[in-house]
Amino acid sequence: MMKNDNVLKNTESFSIELLLLTYPLLLLSGDIAISPHYLILILSVLAGIGIYFLFNTFSYTALIGLLISLFLSMPLFIIGIPVTPTILVWTYIFWRIHTNFNSERPARWNFMAVNTIVFTVFYLITTIYLLQPEKTEFNQTHVILFIATTILYIVLRYIIVMITGKWIPNFQFRAVHKMFGSVLGIGVVTFVTVYFFIESFRSAIINVFIMLFGNVFKKTASLLPEVELPNQAIPEDEPLEEVLIETPTSSDQINLGLYITIIAIALAIIFMIMILKKRKITIDTIKMPSYSLQPFGLNKRKIIKNQDINLLSTTNVVRVAYQEFEKDAELAKSSRLAGETVKEWFQRMGWEQDNQLIMTYNKVRYGSLTIPEEESRQFVATLNKIKINNFNKNV
Structure with a gap:
């Protein structure tokens, strides 16, 4: 049995908070050979395992927190992340480890909500400030990172619940297995759908959208007054294709909305299943006569x-x-x-x-x-x- 009950929860909180670094590190990846956003995923898992055993043996001190933060941020500097971002990452890591392990009642973050907010913010940043084709590549990676961090969080939650359940008499492990399997299944299906079939799905949505509302747009466009654009002379010594202006297509314009819609639907399904399963587990957790539940008030x-x-x-x-x-x-x-x-x-x-x-x-x-x-x-x-x-x- 672990040295104290709080180490497990504090370790879980710290590990999932490290996952949030994937989004800003993606913007810093550039020409770096080793992707820092994927490296931080690996470091988060390894840090969780190491810290769990470390703080079951030793008590937390600020010096240990500083050393762990340095140990986790140095690989980013080694692979080519500039000094200033590395210092910011080191500061963030120390802030989170010190908050989680130095407080008797640390205020833990709602990871699903915070992860969604951070993902949306950085997705919008890349959409607004980056140009094609970088924008498309970064946005696809953002979606993959969001689903990957969500799946990692679900797996970590499952491990924590299983470890904690060993301390509780008559804990219903079978119900936990079912809930974990269903939620993880949705996450994996969503990941595969986005990674392999997003282009086909997006094209299908665009075609359906055009089929349903194409005539409406044509009639609306015909009612609008025509605007004459100033004639621009094309140099005779330059080919025509070199001076054509690239205009955004309809697929580019709805790219952001489509991704956000898919993520919102997936999250809504996951939350609904978690709520329903939690309700069922709460009612059916204990079968013994002395441990029963009146779900609809006292009888x-x-x-x-x-x-x-x-x-x-x-x-x-x-x-x-x-x-x-x-x-x-x-x-x-x-x-x-x-x-x-x-x-x-x-x-x-x-x-x-x-x-x-x-x-x-x-x-x-x-x-x-x-x-x-x-x-x-x-x-x-x-x-x-x-x-x-x-x-x-x-x-």
Whole structure:
């Protein structure tokens, strides 16, 4: 079992935040032999594995954070990234690792939302400021990076859930496998569709669009007054094709809208499946009589018969009681250290060791499982007992 519970979540958060560097690094790729945007994907995975084991053995310090940031940014400088962008990357990496591992309650980013925003911003930048054919090549790579980072995030989430599930009694691994498979399947299908069939799909959309609205555009154009363009003399000594002005085609004009539409549809499907699966897992997670859920409110007959309790009421009682306990412990100068598990905290302070209390905490903290009313009352009573026996003495 890992040294503390938070290392796993902090490592996950840091690794996926490194993935966001792929978009700005794509703009810096230029003539570099090794693509920095793909290199950072590999470094993100390797950094996650290494940091997970490192901070299970050693506690985080700012010096370690600086060294890790330097270690991750140096390969970019070696392959040819200029000094200034390398320093900016190093600053970003240190900022994120220090925020995740130095805070007891780090504010984690919603990766799906942030990733979509960053992708859209850099896509628009390349669309507006780059010329053909660079624009087309960069935009296609942007789409591939967006789908690749999304799939990596899904895989990482699956690994984290599987590791965490080993700490929770009666965790339904089969349901997690099904949800992961369905979501990953959608991601892979979307990736293959965009990478291999985007041109055919785009041409089909354009043809359908022209077939449906072509006559409307022709009639509209016929109603508009004709504008005479000034005659430009063509030099006699130059071929005609060399002075022709390249005008954007209709496919170029709807390129951005088409890509964004595909991504929006894919994300909507993924979010819908995740919400539906999460709802189903929450209801079916525990089959034991003492762990059941009333999804549509309390039913008095079932409560009397099965001694069931609504999920929200019991889990909220446990959460609120623990939060108040942490506040009281801080006032009593017995606060929990950064990166310290509840079990390690209790052992360090010499408080009462109650395995049931730790088990109840883990259920609510990691599993969002249903908790019987008696178990929640016992949790609150144990915390109150610790307060009475220890906190009054320390004040």
